[in-house]
Amino acid sequence: MTYNSIEELQQALYDQNYVAERSLATAVYLSMKLGKPLFLEGEPGVGKTEIAKVIAAMLDTNLIRLQCYEGLDVSQAVYEWNYTRQIMHIRSMEAQNKSVAEDELFGEKFLLRRPLLRAIEESAEKSQVLLIDEVDRSDEEFEAFLLEILSDFQITIPEIGTVKAKNRPFVILTSNRTRELHDALKRRCIYFWIDYPSFQKELEIVTTKVPEASQQLARQVTAFVQELRSEDLYKVPGVAESIDWVSALVALDQQALDETIIEDTLGVILKYQDDVTQLKGQIQQVYNRASAAA
Numbered sequence: 001m002t003y004n005s006i007e008e009l010q011q012a013l014y015d016q017n018y019v020a021e022r023s024l025a026t027a028v029y030l031s032m033k034l035g036k037p038l039f040l041e042g043e044p045g046v047g048k049t050e051i052a053k054v055i056a057a058m059l060d061t062n063l064i065r066l067q068c069y070e071g072l073d074v075s076q077a078v079y080e081w082n083y084t085r086q087i088m089h090i091r092s093m094e095a096q097n098k099s100v101a102e103d104e105l106f107g108e109k110f111l112l113r114r115p116l117l118r119a120i121e122e123s124a125e126k127s128q129v130l131l132i133d134e135v136d137r138s139d140e141e142f143e144a145f146l147l148e149i150l151s152d153f154q155i156t157i158p159e160i161g162t163v164k165a166k167n168r169p170f171v172i173l174t175s176n177r178t179r180e181l182h183d184a185l186k187r188r189c190i191y192f193w194i195d196y197p198s199f200q201k202e203l204e205i206v207t208t209k210v211p212e213a214s215q216q217l218a219r220q221v222t223a224f225v226q227e228l229r230s231e232d233l234y235k236v237p238g239v240a241e242s243i244d245w246v247s248a249l250v251a252l253d254q255q256a257l258d259e260t261i262i263e264d265t266l267g268v269i270l271k272y273q274d275d276v277t278q279l280k281g282q283i284q285q286v287y288n289r290a291s292a293a294a
Helices: 006-015 022-034 048-058 083-095 115-122 140-152 183-187 199-209 215-228 239-251 259-264 273-280 283-293
Strands: 038-042 063-067 079-081 111-113 129-133 154-157 161-164 170-175 190-194
Touching: 006 022, 006 048, 022 038, 022 048, 022 190, 038 048, 048 063, 048 129, 048 170, 063 115, 111 115, 115 129, 115 154, 115 161, 140 154, 140 183, 199 215, 199 239, 215 239, 215 283, 259 283, 273 283
Parallel strands: 038 170, 038 190, 063 129, 129 170
Antiparallel strands: 079 111, 154 161
């Protein structure tokens, strides 16, 4: 599916319950039009991963996700051989007094396809959405390997040959900025920083995602979380936590916030005990400020 304007794309995102400002919709639109990867940076919980899921739904295609981590290498990201199955095959052939050719062992049925290879292979019929999530957690060596993949969208398997995407996958890279990435990687992408949303935008996101919540509860939660982001916390809550908190409060049949229910449910929005302990002594002040803002 193609989109003829930024406004049409922005509406398509909204139809999938993703509230995107025009600047983000423009970055997505350009990425699609130019065939360039989309590189999203921002704090955890602001919707970077979610947009990949939404775009896959919009394009009616598969989402293939590569979760990055320290030590990630080609065998986990691209492909490896199923050694256990190869050994079983060798033993089976030996039991039948048959020899095993090397090209037989390194054939399609023994190949384990990891996300990058799957994205390229499956894009033969229709472009896939490839999410390379938290790329900043990978090593610099793997980052360098990505440069080649994103330039040519092909992978060479020595025993089989080169696999090339007939239709380029739509690639989204995300980063929480735990380390700076090389300029060479960024140059190949359309870049966008997703910041914490304004009060009105976050309220719209919350009411879109949890429509069963009362308007009063949605406004109070949004205002409270916005105030929390000004506190000196180890990990301030993102939009994902706002949505989770409203969902939890709805499950508890809450129509509005009060100081008691806030203290009882802090574990939904804060994930570190030091933050919970710190906030418990300040709930009334934050609640009062949030009430004034809401």
